[in-house]
Amino acid sequence: MTRSTDNIMETIRMIDEECLDIRTITMGISLMDCADTDIDRSCEKIYRKITEKAKDLVQTAKDISLEYGIPIINQRISVTPISLLQSVSGGDCTKYARILDKAGKDVGVNFIGGYSALVQKGMTNGDRELIESIPEALACTDIVCSSVNIGSTKAGINMDAVRLMGQIVRRSAELTKDNNCFGAAKLVVFCNAVEDNPFMAGAFHGITEPETVINVGVSGPGVVRNAILKAGKNATMDEIAEVIKKTAFKITRMGQLVGMEASRRLQVPFGIVDLSLAPTPAVGDSVAQILEEIGLEQCGGPGTTAALAMLNDAVKKGGIMASSSVGGLSGAFIPVSEDAGMIAAARSGTLKIEKLEAMTAVCSVGLDMIIILGDTSAETISAIIADEAAIGMINSKTTACRLIPAIGRNAGEDLVFGGLLGEGPVMPVGKGSAETMISRGGRIPSPIQSLKN
Amino acid sequence: MRAVISVVGKDRPGILAFVATKCAERNINIVDVTQKVLQDLFTMIMIVDLPEDLENMHQVAGDFEVMGDEQGLKIHVMHEDIFKAMHTI
Numbered sequence: 001m002t003r004s005t006d007n008i009m010e011t012i013r014m015i016d017e018e019c020l021d022i023r024t025i026t027m028g029i030s031l032m033d034c035a036d037t038d039i040d041r042s043c044e045k046i047y048r049k050i051t052e053k054a055k056d057l058v059q060t061a062k063d064i065s066l067e068y069g070i071p072i073i074n075q076r077i078s079v080t081p082i083s084l085l086q087s088v089s090g091g092d093c094t095k096y097a098r099i100l101d102k103a104g105k106d107v108g109v110n111f112i113g114g115y116s117a118l119v120q121k122g123m124t125n126g127d128r129e130l131i132e133s134i135p136e137a138l139a140c141t142d143i144v145c146s147s148v149n150i151g152s153t154k155a156g157i158n159m160d161a162v163r164l165m166g167q168i169v170r171r172s173a174e175l176t177k178d179n180n181c182f183g184a185a186k187l188v189v190f191c192n193a194v195e196d197n198p199f200m201a202g203a204f205h206g207i208t209e210p211e212t213v214i215n216v217g218v219s220g221p222g223v224v225r226n227a228i229l230k231a232g233k234n235a236t237m238d239e240i241a242e243v244i245k246k247t248a249f250k251i252t253r254m255g256q257l258v259g260m261e262a263s264r265r266l267q268v269p270f271g272i273v274d275l276s277l278a279p280t281p282a283v284g285d286s287v288a289q290i291l292e293e294i295g296l297e298q299c300g301g302p303g304t305t306a307a308l309a310m311l312n313d314a315v316k317k318g319g320i321m322a323s324s325s326v327g328g329l330s331g332a333f334i335p336v337s338e339d340a341g342m343i344a345a346a347r348s349g350t351l352k353i354e355k356l357e358a359m360t361a362v363c364s365v366g367l368d369m370i371i372i373l374g375d376t377s378a379e380t381i382s383a384i385i386a387d388e389a390a391i392g393m394i395n396s397k398t399t400a401c402r403l404i405p406a407i408g409r410n411a412g413e414d415l416v417f418g419g420l421l422g423e424g425p426v427m428p429v430g431k432g433s434a435e436t437m438i439s440r441g442g443r444i445p446s447p448i449q450s451l452k453n
Numbered sequence: 454m455r456a457v458i459s460v461v462g463k464d465r466p467g468i469l470a471f472v473a474t475k476c477a478e479r480n481i482n483i484v485d486v487t488q489k490v491l492q493d494l495f496t497m498i499m500i501v502d503l504p505e506d507l508e509n510m511h512q513v514a515g516d517f518e519v520m521g522d523e524q525g526l527k528i529h530v531m532h533e534d535i536f537k538a539m540h541t542i
């Protein structure tokens with residue numbers, strides 16, 4: 001067989017057997033021109049704009065998928081942080097969530113993100129109203145995702161917002177306790193949030209973005225794992241890094257091609273490819289299993305952080321040349337409930353929250369899809385958020401928390417979200433209260449790293 | 454539009470003829486064929502020219518997949534750009 005035949009068979013094997021796919025085509029839509037002092041009029045404009053701009057998104061993704069033979073799993077929309085519109089209109093903020101939900105469903109997308117506020121330095125009235133409405137907004141909608149940025153390297157950490165978000169995360173879970181606490185699974189608390197992230201639940205269309213944009217997220221943990229498997233047990237770590245780089249290049253090129261094609265057909269500017277290795281709960285599509293293939297008995301044990309650091313770095317190095325524009329979060333994701341290997345490691349007790357926290361220092365993004373005991377206090381949740389934000393702030397990287405308090409469940413029980421969000425066991429949280437620190441509020445001043453001028 | 458048809462399955466007489474006939478029926482021109490049997494496994498890659506019609510491409514991809522299933526073969530029809538993108542700089 002010729003070289004090109006081998007290449008063709010390799011691609012087909014990646015798609016058929018190793019779960020290679022495009023995780024999402026996400027259309028960013030600016031809603032700045034929808035702001036109105038009357039909230040109902042504002043909602044009307046939002047509905048009209050989204051259903052106009054994204055009317056062909058789902059069909060186009062389907063066409064490209066059929067034509068190129070690449071599965072495209074999700075189509076999503078991200079919008080301008082709604083707190084900006086709320087600042088103009090005031091009123092019942094959940095109206096925005098309902099109209100986003102309706103518009104998203106009417107154009108057929110899987111998720112719509114941007115029920116968001118950026119409060120790393122302080123909160124406007126609109127920010128506060130939006131944040132306080134999040135639990136209800138997530139409970140009364142199905143596909144709306146919410147995110148709040150509470151810190152950055154430039155601004156420090158807004159501890160008032162951190163305190164508030166602990167309560168909001170808890171309340172989001174409480175209001176959806178009959179539905180596996182699903183509300184909290186659609187809510188991310190960020191430090192150093194990025195404005196062009198195509199992945200949910202943290203996607204929003206930043207204010208520096210154009211009118212509309214197409215961003216693409218790829219997914220290929222299974223491909224990377226198989227490539228490492230083929231390299232054999234005798235390959236050195238630098239040889240493994242090379243294998244990962246080459247594989248990441250191919251995966252990213254596919255994302256670039258699909259993104260450019262979607263951009264051309266929809267006549268929407270192409271934004272970025274997000275290089276993140278996004279796992280799914282499917283067998284063989286796991287980041288944890290990549291680490292285990294590198295040579296760990298189980299993800300979460302000693303050596304995990306080093307293996308993940310190498311993986312994350314190699315993915316970026318391989319991907320960067322494959323795309324004209326890399327952005328978003330771009331790293332390896334470690335969402336516990338969305339990754340079969342992580343779920344197994346959490347169940348066996350090898351993978352603990354403390355280890356996950358260390359792992360987030362060397363990869364994107366953060367403590368993601370972690371199910372904690374339902375009686376965990378709001379202050380403890382706030383303290384975990386603060387810890388994670390501190391890692392992001394000091395290391396000039398994005399970190400996030402998506403914690404799901406399992407209201408009414410006991411240790412050892414599971415929450416089952418289904419689909420891409422998966423399932424997972426309740427994980428124990430470290431002991432000791434941080435109530436006094438959290439109740440202080442105020443700000444953690446911006447670190448010395450912020451003074452670059 | 455140029456596409457790649459890949460066929461994988463248990464070897465037996467007539468697979469190439471079967472796929473080629475289906476191509477001819479649809480006015481699909483075969484540009485290049487590579488075929489090999491490893492042990493019992495038949496593998497074939499065809500480079501073809503499809504009529505310039507998007508609907509047709511979707512139809513063809515779906516039809517070939519179904520026909521492949523009926524014959525115990527795995528047949529993919531994919532735009533050739535995907536291979537170029539992934540395997541060339």
